Amino acid sequence: MNQKQLQSEQTKKKIAVAARALFVQKGYKATSIEDIVGATGSSKGNIYYHFKSKEGLFLYLIEEWDHEWELNWEQSVHLYRTTTEKLYAVAEQLAADDLNHPLTKAADEFFHNEEKTSEVESRMAEMNVKHLAFNQKLLQEGIESGEFKPGDAERLAVVLEAIFFGANHLSRSLGPDMTTMLYRDAVTVFLNGIAEE
Amino acid sequence: MNQKQLQSEQTKKKIAVAARALFVQKGYKATSIEDIVGATGSSKGNIYYHFKSKEGLFLYLIEEWDHEWELNWEQSVHLYRTTTEKLYAVAEQLAADDLNHPLTKAADEFFHNEEKTSEVESRMAEMNVKHLAFNQKLLQEGIESGEFKPGDAERLAVVLEAIFFGANHLSRSLGPDMTTMLYRDAVTVFLNGIAEE
DNA sequence: ATCTATACCGAACGTCCAGTCAGTATTGTA
DNA sequence: TACAATACTGACTGGACGTTCGGTATAGAT
Missing domain, CATH: 1.10.10 (Arc Repressor Mutant, subunit A)
Incomplete structure (x- = not known):
């Protein structure tokens, strides 16, 4: 070089x-x-x-960020034993991301804008698939270990993704404490539900 | 006239x-x-x-739609006895909305765009508060009737909102069947969680 | 019949902005 | 030194689009 x-x-x-x-x-x-x-x-x-373009520049930033997230995760997985702990850790990390990495805001403004190149669209789809796969793997792991009830990990992965996405959105109008709380509550609900036995 | x-x-x-x-x-x-x-x-x-403006026109449509939703709901609440049933009904109605009323797509494109009049912003905030209040009331009802575990209805309302919001988003890349399923799964998870006792 | 308020028209304005391109500067190579 | 490739410049293009405004038409009131 x-x-x-x-x-x-x-x-x-x-x-x-x-x-x-x-x-x-x-x-x-x-x-x-x-x-x-x-x-x-x-x-x-x-x-x-x-x-290549404004879109391209932004996508580059997003992918860079996604990549960093993965690295961070891989570095810290070993700290958590049970899948439950891992789930909470993911939530924690996502909450921190919302707070510290406000690119999220611009990100989903971007993701919602109509005018996208097909290339951008496909790269977005890729990222989405990757996220779902991540969730699914985690859930599958928990199911196999007996921590979670047997269930369709693929479908639950979608639900989990929805929860995280929604939490991300709502966190915009929430303070830092509330955001952390929301993510934690969300995972707790995901794990325990709210119905009386 | x-x-x-x-x-x-x-x-x-x-x-x-x-x-x-x-x-x-x-x-x-x-x-x-x-x-x-x-x-x-x-x-x-x-x-x-x-x-008044393009924004104003769009907001008018959104509020009209929100209002219609409320009317529909009020007309059909009496069909459901338990709060659990009501929750599933809400999910059903929201899923149908996603499918039949694709204004949702334009809606959150709109909600995510940076350039908003302060008036628009406050009206959006109002709507948000209204949604949370709706959720909270429903959850409180379920808690008081003993259907749901005792808990902070206000915080759970936020979680529920996050779930619905996220489901709404993910439904874009899902077919009709998957969308309905996602909403149902989400409510089921919300109610029962996925953790083994 | 006259007047006035409301409903409606559409050309023109001003602004914004992503993307291009012909040209220049700098560094590496033969 | 001459040639080429890479890095960089910034004036310019071209088009989109929300909003305004001077003016016209119509219906109801006096």
Whole structure:
């Protein structure tokens, strides 16, 4: 890797970092390429040299983030013994993400906007599948270990995803404490339900 | 009510109906005022005569819809005896809404877009509060009747809202059968949890 | 018949913004 | 040094779109 490539990589990262900050502050649509130009000192053309499009840039950030999340998780799984503990840990981590990583806000603004390239759409679908698979694996594990009632892990995975997605959304109008509480409550309900025996 | 007022009211309704259809088809942002002009035969100016803004028009549709939902619910509550039955009924109705009333799609595209008037924002908050109150009341009822475990109805209401919201979102990439199933599963999990005793 | 308020029209305006491109600068290579 | 590839610039394009506003038509009141 010679100096030119290095420089290039740094520039790309610089753009990514600035863009992330702006998307976090102002949301996806409200952040214009010009804003990013202003924040980086890089030119418009250069941004388009490093990233295919605004969508592409944003997707890059999302995937980067998703990847980091996975790494964090893999590093900390071993801390938890039972699947129940793991579930709570996931909730904890997601709650922290909502709080510390407000890219989520811009993210689902983005995910809801109508105008998507088919490429973007397919990459989004991939991510979705990955999440469901993650949930399913966790649930299956719990079922096999006898912690959870026997059930269709695939269907439950969807329910769990819905819960997390919804919690993520509602956390926007909640304070930090409430957010943490919501995620915990949600997992508790998921595990124990609310019906009297 | 004289002829003029009547005509006026009809026009407003005509605009609302056409706009709804377009929002459903194309989403919020992708539907332009010109599209609505094209679909109604009414002029741009006339639309702005009847509605304050595009946002205002959309909000009008949402509130109309919310109101109808409430009416439907009030008409059918008496069919259900236990709170459990009611919860499933709510889920059923919401699932049907997702399927039949795809304004939901445009709705949360709208709800996620950054640029909102403070008035719109407060009206959205109102609706949110109303939903939570609805959930809370239902849960409280179930707790008092002994159907549900004693618990903090307010916090559970938030969890329930999160579940419904998430289910609504995930239903987009699911077929009709899966959607119904998801809602049912979600309520079942909410009631019974998945943990082994 | 005259007046007035309401309903309606649609061209024009101003703004915003993603993306392009012809050209320049810098670094690596032969 | 000459050539090429890569990195970068920023003025410009082209089009979308919400909103306004001067003006017209119509129905009811006086």
